[in-house]
Amino acid sequence: MPSVTHEALVELFKNRPTLAAEMLHDALGHPVPAFTAARVEASDLTEIAPSDRRADVIVVLLVGKRKRPAMAIVVEVQLGVDRDKPYAWPVYVTQTRARHRCPTRLLVVTTTRAMVRWCSRPIDTGHPGWTLKPLVLGPRGVPVVTDAEQAKAAPEVVVLSAMAHGQSKAGEGIGTAFLGALPALDAERRALYWDLVLSSMNEAAKRTLEAMMKSRYEFQSEFARTYAAKGREEGRKEGLREGLQEGLREGLLKAKAHDVLAILEARGLEIPVEVRERVLASADVDELDRWVRRAAVVSDTRELLVTAGS
Numbered sequence: 001m002p003s004v005t006h007e008a009l010v011e012l013f014k015n016r017p018t019l020a021a022e023m024l025h026d027a028l029g030h031p032v033p034a035f036t037a038a039r040v041e042a043s044d045l046t047e048i049a050p051s052d053r054r055a056d057v058i059v060v061l062l063v064g065k066r067k068r069p070a071m072a073i074v075v076e077v078q079l080g081v082d083r084d085k086p087y088a089w090p091v092y093v094t095q096t097r098a099r100h101r102c103p104t105r106l107l108v109v110t111t112t113r114a115m116v117r118w119c120s121r122p123i124d125t126g127h128p129g130w131t132l133k134p135l136v137l138g139p140r141g142v143p144v145v146t147d148a149e150q151a152k153a154a155p156e157v158v159v160l161s162a163m164a165h166g167q168s169k170a171g172e173g174i175g176t177a178f179l180g181a182l183p184a185l186d187a188e189r190r191a192l193y194w195d196l197v198l199s200s201m202n203e204a205a206k207r208t209l210e211a212m213m214k215s216r217y218e219f220q221s222e223f224a225r226t227y228a229a230k231g232r233e234e235g236r237k238e239g240l241r242e243g244l245q246e247g248l249r250e251g252l253l254k255a256k257a258h259d260v261l262a263i264l265e266a267r268g269l270e271i272p273v274e275v276r277e278r279v280l281a282s283a284d285v286d287e288l289d290r291w292v293r294r295a296a297v298v299s300d301t302r303e304l305l306v307t308a309g310s
Contacts, residue, residue, distance in 0.1 A: 030135055038059055076108045119134055143161060158177055
């Protein structure tokens with residue numbers, strides 16, 4: 001079964017269709033054609049004879065008004081040695097090339113230097129002159145993103161940067177840049193990306209990010225902004241500081257509860273009435289934070305409420 005890291009990396013390339021081309025060109029220095037759009041295509045490469053052929057992500061770069069394919073990129077996330085892949089990868093490339101009738105590249109994404117070496121080995125197909133050389137993106141090839149404007153323009157790139165370099169001295173700068181991208185993200189991506197970035201940071205960077213996040217979280221959600229404004233207005237009218245604090249707290253709780261439910265709904269999971277009511281009734285910020293992270297990975301909505309040891 002694919003790991004959380006595997007699925008998270010796959011989601012980055014699906015959420016930003018241009019990411020594969022950007023990594024080929026910017027990180028690996030591999031030429032890509034000029035294109036006007038990028039589209040994620042169905043990754044099922046099943047043949048007429050039944051067999052399980054499914055690449056992680058297939059991206060097609062398009063040109064012109066007629067959206068003609070200029071290049072296809074097969075993206076494979078590989079976190080461990082798999083002796084079947086040297087036989088499957090050539091199939092992915094040739095099937096994709098045949099389906100879209102355009103030049104096709106194989107981009108393998110991995111997370112350790114040892115796997116970079118393994119994935120980079122040329123694959124001798126047995127046919128004279130046909131040796132497939134995977135294009136491999138490892139941690140050293142991923143750019144270090146510490147610029148907030150760059151993070152806003154390409155949040156998936158800064159998440160990839162955090163996963164590759166979060167344990168280094170650059171971790172805090174990467175995380176700070178990522179915070180600037182949060183307001184523009186939808187609830188599902190915000191929760192998933194925040195969890196990925198935070199789990200990738202060294203301890204010092206993690207403490208800094210958590211402190212910054214707590215101090216500014218009310219600005220990350222439309223719900224929070226609305227209820228925070230309501231609280232400020234009540235505070236001004238009554239001249240009571242408590243009104244402001246209560247409005248901010250109410251806004252924060254409602255925003256986090258909304259984010260939990262939005263993530264579950266976006267993933268197509270059924271939300272029983274008792275789960276919805278329990279989430280909306282929660283008055284515990286830490287509990288809602290935990291549910292936001294769990295909502296991105298649970299397979300059954302009821303798992304959201306399961307406590308440790310139960």
